[in-house]
Amino acid sequence: MSVRRKISATAMAFALGVGGLAATASTAQAQPARPTVRAATVAASTAAEQTAQLAAAPPRQDSAARPVIFVHGINGLANTNCAAKWKNAMQAIKGSGWRGELVTFGYYNRDRNCTFQHPGTLNTPLETIGLDLAWDIYNHYTLRGMPVDIIAHSMGGLITRYALDAVAKHVHGAPPKLYVEDVATLGTPHDGANQRYTDLCKFKLQCRQMAPGSDFLKSLGRNPQSAMGTDWTLIGSGDDKYVPLPSAIDLAHSNWGHKVEYPWFDGLSHTDLWQQSKGKYAQLYWNFYDKHWHRTTGPAPLTVAKNGIYWWWRW
Template identity: 40%
Template sequence: MRGLTATVAVGAVLAGTQGIASAATPPRSNSKNEAVYFIHGVDAMHTDVNGGGDDCKGTWNTAMSALRKRGWTGDFVTWGFYKKDTNCTRKYDGNLNTRIQELGRLLAWDIYDHYTKKGKSVDVVGHSMGGLIVRAAITGVNRYGATSSKWPKRLYIEDVATLSTPFTGTSWATTCTVAYGWKQCSDMRPGSGFLKWSGQNPQSAQGTDWTLIGASDDDTITSGAATGMDAKHKVIYAAHQGLEHSALPHKGPGTGWTMRYSNDNGKTWKSTTKGAGPIRRVGDALYYWSAA
């Protein structure tokens, strides 16, 4: 481990006293001054278990620049989880067999140690498997935080926006599991034990507003899978707009996009040809704590 080694160690020491150390729950509000975590997706098509790696800056620079131009002033944290990840604010030296639940636990401690214990809330953006990592972080804290020193007792995560996260799994992950056997692929198979464990619409101690974004052009994660968890806000971009799986974190800082959206967990949908693009929609999701 690098980066998070000290974080995890400190987190374990604090586990017995974190109820005393944690400040009061921060209020929910529309704001641009909270820290934002950016979590990339899986990099699985390798014959070597240690082959995965991502350029955190390359993945998120467009989105981060767009948010800064719109007035975001808080910390931007690019959080990585492969040994070969580069240009990340902090990272854990994992590999393709590091379970998503474990990555969620490590992310939970990172958020707790840097923000929650100080009474500060954060927002999170996840692309692909990155959305499942934050889902695992909140779920794990809710399930185990009160009884296990391996998990923080609470998290303050106000908003989460996900881009093509396979909430109900993906057939691509099944193919990857057969071809390579990587546990991260296995966790993302439809009906996997991890997906059953991770639950629906997990809420941090502050309350968490989820926005799920998918695209009809995405051949890796279907729009149904990308919006397949209970969540107040859901967006699906129409086809023929160039929003393939890897493109979503890089496109759409403006408006004029064709999409469908729901603000009542998919009960009713509206359509528009003047919608916010993916990056702008992420910004809206992080700013508004409820109404977006």
């Protein structure tokens, strides 16, 4: 197989996601990812002092004024343009009247136009990236008593899940607490990606960590909560070739906040989940407070994600 074909297969297997939105200037760091986490570990040694300085957890409320952090998924070429990736999403959310800051999180060496930028490769552990995300949230928002919301696509949802889980479990190197009020995941392989594709790219660590039954997935807590509580919305499509619908909405487990399913005949692909903000689609939804599936015609995935991070618990 030629080098060109190898790269092409890898890119396909990684469910590409090379898009984004006009975020603020890149804050690329000179040091590699692992020293960044070791620095975070040193900071964690004063966790008791930092916790004492934190104000009481902010109240939970429906709000369009919170900062929103967008976390992209795996990229087979490790070069996500956050500004292009999230452009449609940010325009749609701003257009709906959202007043909070909209920022992006990047974690590859060649990522660009990301608000928060960390160096890494396709072999950087998701645990390392998750801790980087946790410390960005802590240093820029939690220390100031500000809650944030998160919209994550594909592997970005696993990174987010690990960030909250690590803090909740007091993992060594994690910040003392986080204020994350809402998380919406789009096509995230909560129970593993399509093995047909993870087998194609198993020579990369991040792909192996997303494979069904991986040690990483087994170690993750479900519905991890921040210090103020966190309301999760899981969104998936039956026409997603890379992440099976039951995995995207973690169908086998009911300890989440909300789930939204787009049937296969809606024709929404893995990429459409982070691009589509217009139109009406057949969908089924489930909420923790009644635990019943409801059939309806509802909005596009990005609008559902926006609604999910607006409402603090009840839709």
